Amino acid sequence: MANPADQLIAPEPEHCPGPESENAGKADPCQSCPNRQICATAPKGPDPDIALISQRLSGVKHKILILSGKGGVGKSSLTCLLAHALAADPDRQVGIMDTDFCGPSIPKMMGVESETLHVTSTGWSPVWASDNLCVTSIQFMLPNRDDAVIWRGPKKNGLVKQFLKDVEWGELDYLLVDTPPGTSDEHLSVNALLGAEDCGVDGAIVVTTPQEVALLDCRKQIDFCRKARLPVLGVVENMSGFVCPRCANPSDIFPATTGGGRALAAEAGVPFLGAVPLDPRIGMACDYGESFYDAFPDSPACGALQEVVKNLGASIERKGKVNGHVQTNGFTTTNGLATTNVHAVAA
Structure with a gap:
């Protein structure tokens, strides 16, 4: 159909x-x-492709959306850092699905920008950045690196469906879905296609920076999650302070005038997963397509990422223990899985 x-x-x-x-x-x-x-x-x-998506993703244990209410909060870089932190355990298999079609930066940050997607008789093969970390992005499909993607909603929705239905994700412990800023077509499509009970989306991580200007849009993002019946696994405060490597004195580059991400999480009644500080080496690692987590494991930022991973695991575990019909983050779920009605959001 x-x-x-x-x-x-x-x-x-x-x-x-x-x-x-x-x-x-x-x-x-x-x-x-x-x-x-x-x-x-x-x-x-209902979309008949949902059954095919469910079958394709049957080997993926946890599916997590990475959201932000605005651009510039470091959502894509945090997605890469979190993926590397999760993949630090060699027994874990991790995947990244890049749905930021107009600004696909994940391949550059993961060091696989020059790769292409390979089509086989059973589907599209993702690009492997390491032995246990794979990536799918529209960047791998563009003829030239600097080509602009100028698409309306239906074409974006179609590619979201193809990434879920046609990519051979295989057995993964975590699939991180990097989304564009805001609450638009890509978010609605991913939520509608993964929100079905048999697909089992775990929920969303909302990324913010400490200043009130960023928090304003993140409140809207949390409201979107509630209206779309998408569980919020927690809030991560990115660019949270800076420790000078020379004098070791901390500085608040973006002052938390209203309490920052922690206060936002408490206000919204969702978990606070952690605060990741600024580190110039993160930007350099992203530019060179290298793993900051592997290169500087003892840095404050990596310590914060380990805390985020631990708290994320606890948030998923709490959600997994929920049985029957319960209230989670302000909306009803069935067996711990949120149901989705995309038209209720668009209406």
């Missing part, structure tokens, strides 16, 4: 109920929309 979103002839209007909604073509926002007839006649009901 073709995806109705792929047949749209114009961008979806504000408050669009979605082409698969029973209200498609009938709601008030539909009356002046050029897609009205397409949506009204499109097949309704």
Whole structure:
């Protein structure tokens, strides 16, 4: 069955109920929309590809979205640092799915920018950055490194589905999904496709920096998670202070005028996973595609990452112990798995 979103002839209007909604073509926002007839006649009901995605991801134990309300908080770099920290245990298999299609920086940071995706008879093979750490990104599909991706929502949604349905992820302990800033098509698609009970998304990590300007947008991101019924595993405060390597004096580069990430987590009633300090060597490691975690294991930043990994494991374990219908982070889950209604968010 073709995806109705792929047949749209114009961008979806504000408050669009979605082409698969029973209200498609009938709601008030539909009356002046050029897609009205397409949506009204499109097949309704759950996406048939969800069963294929569930089968493809059956070997992935934990699926985690990395979110931020705004750009510039170091979400992609934190995704790479967290992936390296998790992969430091050789018995763990870790994957990164880069859904930031307009700014795919993960391959550069992971040192695999020049690689390409290989297509086999059973699907797409991810690129392996190390023996137990693999990556999938649109960057591997671009003819030139500097090519811009200028896509509307339906094409982005289609590639999200392909990354989940066609990539041979195999047996993974963690699949980290790096998303673009904000709450848009990529977030809705990933949540809808992974939010089904048999797919089993664990939840989201929300990344912020200490200053109130960043916290403003992170509050919106947490509100998005609640409306989308996506569990929040915790908040990570990135760029949290700086310790001078020469004099060892700490400095607050971004002062936490309202309490920073820890206060945000307490205010929202979600776990605080940790605070990762600034370190110039992190930027250099990302530029050269090297693992900061492996090169400087005794640095304050790596110590903070170890704390984040420990707290993340505890947050996932708490969620895993939940049985039946319970209340988690402000919304109902079934057997510890959140259900998703993407149209409730878009409406």
